[in-house]
Amino acid sequence: MADDDAVNLSLAGSWLGQYFYPGGRPGSTFEAVFVQVASAIEGNILDAGGLGEARAVGRYIFPRVSFVKTYVRPGYKSIDYRGSISAKGDIVLGYWYIYRDPDQAPLHGVWVMHRNGSEEQFDLQKLATEYPLDEEMRKDREEQEANSQTQ
Numbered sequence: 001m002a003d004d005d006a007v008n009l010s011l012a013g014s015w016l017g018q019y020f021y022p023g024g025r026p027g028s029t030f031e032a033v034f035v036q037v038a039s040a041i042e043g044n045i046l047d048a049g050g051l052g053e054a055r056a057v058g059r060y061i062f063p064r065v066s067f068v069k070t071y072v073r074p075g076y077k078s079i080d081y082r083g084s085i086s087a088k089g090d091i092v093l094g095y096w097y098i099y100r101d102p103d104q105a106p107l108h109g110v111w112v113m114h115r116n117g118s119e120e121q122f123d124l125q126k127l128a129t130e131y132p133l134d135e136e137m138r139k140d141r142e143e144q145e146a147n148s149q150t151q
Contacts, residue, residue, distance in 0.1 A: 008115075009089040011060045012036040017113025019096055024110070032113060036060060045069055051076065060085075065092055081111060090115050 011034050019027040028049035034041050034056070043056040051071055058067025063084045070078045083094020091114045098107040 009062050009085070010036055011041050011065060011085070011092075014116035015092070015113040016116050017092075017111060019109060019111040021109045022107070027109065030113075031116070032056065041065075041067060043067075056081075063087075065094065083111065 013034065015032045015034070016029070017032060018029045021027050028047045028051065030045050030047045032043055032045045034043035039059050039061050041056070041058050041060045045054040045056055046052070047054065051073075053072045054069045055072065056067045056069050058065070058081070060066075063086075065081070065083045065085055067081050068078050069081060070076075077098050077100070080097045080099070081094060082097075083092045085092045091112065093112045094110070095108055096111050100106060
């Protein structure tokens, strides 16, 4: 295998992504830079929309990625991100959750990011087909929704 074909399963580095609102409505695009030490990840995220800069802190144990994004500007709720990285290590796909009042279900949607520098443009429908969220991710989402309804 040539070095150019090597698989990078680390989350460290620069990523480009987009999150989507319920129903697949496009949200903001973002740039993220992560540092990884063992399973701990930290990073900075810059949303292209008006929300601006955020910090991310979480865990990554292949293939699972989870982190909490907290905006630098006050007044915004933190957002939980959960996803899975592709076998090639170049795309992460998952769900995001914003927990509101205990009597309300969390807001949630889909997010995707790919390594910065790759020429690939992503299409949510295409990615969902090529990199389907596995059964554990689906169970996690269902559990989150069930927990929010019982609170």
